[in-house]
Every structure is written in C-alpha cells, then in structure tokens.
Amino acid sequence: MAFCSPSLTDGDLEFYMRLPNPNYNYNQQLTDSDYVFVVNETNLPVVLLLGWAGCQDKYLAKYSAIYEDKGLITIRYTAPINCLFWKRHEMKNLGEKLVKLLLELNFENHPIIVHLFSNGGAFLYQHLSMALKKTEKPVQITGVIFDSAPGERRVRTMFKAISAIIGGNIFYNISMSLIMTIFICTIWLFETVTIKFNSGKTLPSDPIGNLKDETFLWPQHFIYSKADELIPYTDIEKFAEERKKRGVDVTELCFEDSPHVKHFSWYKEEYTNSVISFLKKCLSLKSNFYKTADTKK
Template sequence: MAASLDNLEYYITFPNPTFNYNQNNGDSDFVFVVNEKKLPVIVLFGWAGCKDKYLAKYSQIYEEKGLITLRYTAPVKWLFVKRDHISIIGQKLVKLLFELNFDNHPIFVHCFSNGGAFLYQNFSTAINYNDKPLELKGVIFDSAPGKRRLGTLFKAISAIMEGNVLYNFTTSLFMTMFLSLVWFVEVISNTLFASENVLSNNPFANLLNEKNRCPQLFIYSKNDDLIPHTDVEEFASHRKKRGVDVTTVCYDNSLHVKHLPENRESYVTSVFQFINKCLNGSN
C-alpha cells in the first residue's frame, strides 16, 4: 500500500489477519515466534536510484513471514545535492512510526548501500533527539557502509544515469567533479567550524560511533564493484570494539546489492536468524 506523510511517499504492508504464525510460510522452514499484538516492523531504506519494485523483492521475504514492512527510498537529488533534506526525512519517518503506533513494536532497519546508510544515519539521529523513546532492535547493512571515494561516486552516479554512453559518461563525470568540490568544502567547513554535526553527510564516518548500540548484521561481498569488502569489515570491526553485537555474512561472487538474488537461501536464512536472535535477546 502506497501512502504519504507530508509529501513523503512510502510503502507499507500489513500481514493478512488470518496469517498463521505457527506454520512455515514462504522462504526456508523458519518460523518466527512473535507477539501478534506487537509484530516486528522492518523499515527498508533503498539504495540511491532504487525503484520500489526492486526494494519490494526484499520486503517480500519479511511479508511472507507475517511481519510488517515499511519501504522508503530517498530521491537521488536529495542524496547527492539537497542532502539537508535527508535530516528532515529522518524526522518524518520517526514521526510516522509514532503515528502508526509502532513505538511499542520491535523495530528493525534494513538499509542498502551508502544511500540507505545515509538515510539510516539521519533516522538514527532523529530517534536520539526525539522527545519520546523509540528502541531499535537491530540494523541490517546490505552492501554498506563504504568510504567516500571519487571512483565509487562516479560508478554510483553512472549506474543511476540513463541515456546513451556519451551522455552517461559526460553527465556522471560532471556530477562527480561537482560533488567532489562539495565534499572538499564540507571538510574545510568541518575543520574550521567543528560541531556535533561534523561530517554529517558521511555515513561511514558518522555511523562508526553512533549512539545506537543494537545488534548489527553486515551482508557484503568480496566481489562488490562499488564498496570494497575491506570497508565493511573495518566498519564492523570498529562497531564490535564499541560493544555492538556484530554479525557478518561475506559472499565471494555477488555484486553490489545483488546478494539476495545470487545467494537467496543463505541470505534469507542469515536475515531471519539475526532477527530472531534480536527478538529473543540472545547473543
């Protein structure tokens, strides 16, 4: 079901009222033991340029188990140019969860690539500054987070752009040069005028020491053509040293945000085991 909150378009799916939680449904033989009055809510944040029909393939694995899903992908122009809008989106999403009376439900975030991680960063910040508490039970990072690199930026923009090869290359190169200048200005500004919002547009740097300490699952690949597996491993290692319960799943061959279609059985099993562990509070 598509809906909106102050022009914020999102997609939410509720389970069928007759859903039987005591039997297997969908992928694998996994059965969740849940409180049917407080069902887990999976919030999915898509990668930059992600179309909802692709993100829906991920939410489907949760919906087949009778969980509530909420999907949202930030507009590309906000992720790359008007990035101050993302903090507002984070606040609106937190407000939405309260309006839907999900504040007492187990909340999980499943974010993809740096675009989804950037949105999660602002969502997490909004939770910290919100008047009412909202507890995250777990966070799943798929193909994220990665360090900011010009080569990675160019590839990401090129993957999003449409049109012939010449147009794609020219536009991607221009956007990369422009955004590299923006990054440079940000670094200088943060150096001269340091504040608690320093590096606010860099998910890898900011999320290293975020206040949230709920368990985190990292799904990544040695063959990722955008974010090196070493970035994810460095990040996960740092979070573990900060006292976070970290789980990692590393594939050898799957490409960026392609881990589900290329490793479906193990991917689904890993995700379900992680969520079940968080729900049961086990380590």
Template sequence: MSATYSRVDEFPMDDTLEYFIKFPSPNFKTEAPGAESDYVFVCNETNVPIVLLLGWAGCQDKYLMKYSKIYEDRGLITIRYTAPVNNLFWKRKAMVQIGEKILKLIYDMNFDSHPLIFHVFSNGGAFLYQHIALANRRSKRPVRICGMIFDSAPGDRRILGLFRAISAILGKERRCNALVSAFMAISIIFLWTFEDSFNYLRNLVYSDGYEVQTNPSHNLKYECNEWPQLFLYSKTDRLIPYTDIEKFAVYRQKCGTDVRMVCFDRSEHVKHYIRHPQEYIYSVCKFINDCLANHYNKFNC
C-alpha cells in the same frame, strides 16, 4: 495523498515521501507455502515486529519490494522508503527533515512499541538511517531498535565509487554516460569538501548542538547503540570495497556490538539476494529471529 488501506494492501502514505507500508495477511503461513516462518516469530498480534527497508540511491520501489516480501511472507510489517537522489548528493540538508518525518510516521502509526529492525542498502540507505537515528536521539521518547542489517554498506567516500554509482543511476542507455558521470562525480566531491569545511568551521564558532551527518562510514562508526548488526557484502563489489565494510564491522565489534558478517562470492553491489537467494534469506531471517528472541527476553514481551 491520503488513502484508505487494508491489512494486506500497500499504500503511499505521503505525497512528499512516497513510502509504503504493508501489513501481513492473518493467513500468511498458508499463503506463503515453503516460507521458513519458524525463523521469525512474533510476540502477539499487537506487537508485530517491523522491518524498515531504506533503499540505495536511485532504487525503484519495485526492486525494494522484492526484499520486503521476504519479511512479509513471514508475518512481519514492512515500511519501504528510498530517499530522493538529489537529497543524497546535493540538497543533503533536507535529509534532516526526512529523518524526522519517518520517525514521526513511526509514532503516528503507534509503531514505537513494536520491535524495530532496519535493513539499509548501500551508502544511500545508510545515509538516510543516520538522520533517522539523529531524530531518534533528539526525541524525548526514542524508539527501541533491536537490530540493524547493512546490505553492501557502509563504505568510505571515493571518487571512483561515486562515479560508478552515478553511472548506474543514469543507466547505460544514456549517451555520454561516462563523461557526464565523471563530471558529476568531480563536482559532487568538490561540493562535499566545501560543505564539510563549512560545517567544521561552523561548529567552531557556534555551539548550538548542530550535528554534522554527511559520511555514513565515519558517523555510524562512532554511533552509540546496543543493538546487533549484520553485514552482507561481497569481495566482488565494485562500488564499495569489502575491506571498507570489514574495517567498519571490526571496529563496531571492538566497541562491544554484536556483529555478524556474511561475505558472498561473486555477487554485485546490492545484488547478493539475486545471486544467493537461499543463503541470503537464511542469513537475514536467522539474524532477525535472534534479535527478536533477545528483545522479548530483555523486555519480557
């Protein structure tokens, strides 16, 4: 799908990916009264920071749009995309191509010279980020990332968490939701176990540089990067235990990563913004402001 677009309109860029880009209005400060624009600054009009928002499994764009507005109201460019559910659970091999396409978008739009910040939601967003990062590592001219926000992620793979995630995707109105979700969760666990075993044996036989990227909690834990990471999570999250996120964050911190953690009270999975809007906005904007200050000082933008 091709489309003509202006600097203030959202538009689908591709029939197969359905991702959306939004440019801020030149008058964003007056159009968003009360927006704490002093938290985030831009270097110049040709180097506007970009926030890539990667949605959770089953996320509808109308929900992801509420998060992107936080950044759009403060003068940043946003890209929104949520990977298809079937590619997150079943046809996971296609995630490699999706990651490559999103990286190609960054190059095609000449965004590779801009400061890039990722905001990923749940394991679905983290799993997608893995493949963008994989494509970036393989690229001859990798893009510079200056910050990473994990919202309710990453967590270890558990059958109970998978069951609850599938139940949430199917919706409570679906008849026999619990039975169907349980069957699907067990089937997916068996499928993943077989896939992991196959990939492990394949790597023993072949040495073609193929990288297995199936578990964000494990793979991202050992990722080599220098950019700061912010973790937003809650002790009442029923899908991903807060202990998983804290263990991951502490390990990253020991690796030398600049880690910040914000633990919210009584908020559900990927609903911290809904429960604690002011604290949420302050946390993400302060983090991005610090990332950009470090980026501009480092590269003398």
C-alpha cells in the same frame, strides 16, 4: 497480504507499507525449523527497508517479500536522489519524518528491524539514528541489517554510482556522470573546508565517520561481497570491527562473487536464511537495545 498504496506524510515522504493478512497463522512457522521465531501478534515486528540511491520500489519490494511471507509488517522508503547528492541538508528532515511516521502509525511498542542498502540507505539511517536521540517517545529498534554498506566516500565510487543511476547511452552516461561527479565533489570540498574550520567535527554526509561512533547498541548484521566494485569489502569489515569494539553484537555474511546490492538475487536461499536468523535472534533477546554506550558505562 493487505497492501497499503503509496502514502504521503508531511507533504513529501512517500513510502510503501504492507500489513499481514488478519487471518495469517503464525503457528504455521513451527513446522519449519529454519524460520521459527516467536512474535507478539499484538505488536508485530516491523521491518523498515531503506533503499540505495536511485532504487526503484519494485526492486526493494523483492526484499520486503522475505518478511511479508512471515506475516510481518514492512515499510519501504528510498531517499530522493537530490537529497542524497546535492541537497544533503534535507536528510536531517527526512530522518525526523521517518521517526514521526513510525510514531504516527503507533509502532513505538513494536520491535523494529532496519534493513538498509548501500551508502544511500546508510546515509538515511545515520539521520534516522540522530532523530531517535531527540524523540521524546522511544522507538524500539532491535537490530540493523547493512547490505553492501557502509563505505568510505571516494570520487571513483561516486562516479560509478551516478553512472549506474543514469544508465542509457554510454557517451551520454559518461559525460553526464563526469559533470555530476565534479559538481558533487565541489560540494564535498566546500563542506569539508567549512565544517573543519568551524568545528572540526565529522562530516554530516559521511556514513562511516558518523555511524562507527553511533551510541545505540542494538545488534548489527553485515552482508557484503569481496567482488563488490562500488564499496570495497574491507571498508565494511573495518567498520564492523569498530562496532564490535564498542560492544555491539555484530554478525557478518561475506560472499565471494556477488555484485553490489545483488547478493539476494545471486544467493537467495543463503541470504534469506541469514536475515531471518538475525531477525529471530533480535526478537529472542530480552535486552533493551534502546540504550547507548554512554548509558551502558
């Protein structure tokens, strides 16, 4: 595979991208019935992977390898922690930059699959979706994969997420996690009061509240676990049901015992089959999913 080193767009958008080997033989997939899907070699599918809060690229790269092994283009990006927690107003700008990046790379005519992880990835996707509504040149999103997301905003969930990111000595971890949780909850409270009094609209940093009403109708695939201690599986199932009611083609893969964002490491073969099957379905559908519930009526 040809590797593109970390790049900077507009000064602060660092991403990793892999392009397939120019000599990759796409016909070789025809010998493997589990992974057969037809691609246009002129406009190869692009998989945009959005990492969880605090995700290191070496971990996200394990997921992108699923698609790279099939000769697809991958882009990996994780929003900075400060943008996800206390500078959330900057997420809007990141969503717009991701759309700009796809256009600058001339990927507007390529089918694009978004593969996101946890609420960090869902929050970023929320702003990507908002940016797509305003772009003059459509980007051909054909499907979205939700891994361990989305979940309701909870203080307990926030504390556990921060604790996992900080790591280290248990006493230092607990004290710092508690301080940061209190600080972020104070910001949440301020946002809640300000927005509710001014407009009464859904909070901009609430992925479930915003994404359940997303107007784009491309297929969505949910991968989650009943053993997830960070985001309850009932949150995801409730969200998936809401999307079904809006006419979205929804599929789900639920595990019994895998931890948060570790379904792939626990069930590699089943996970891989699931995402490739979803990708195959999205590429085979002839419908243009770059339309909204409003235009469908």
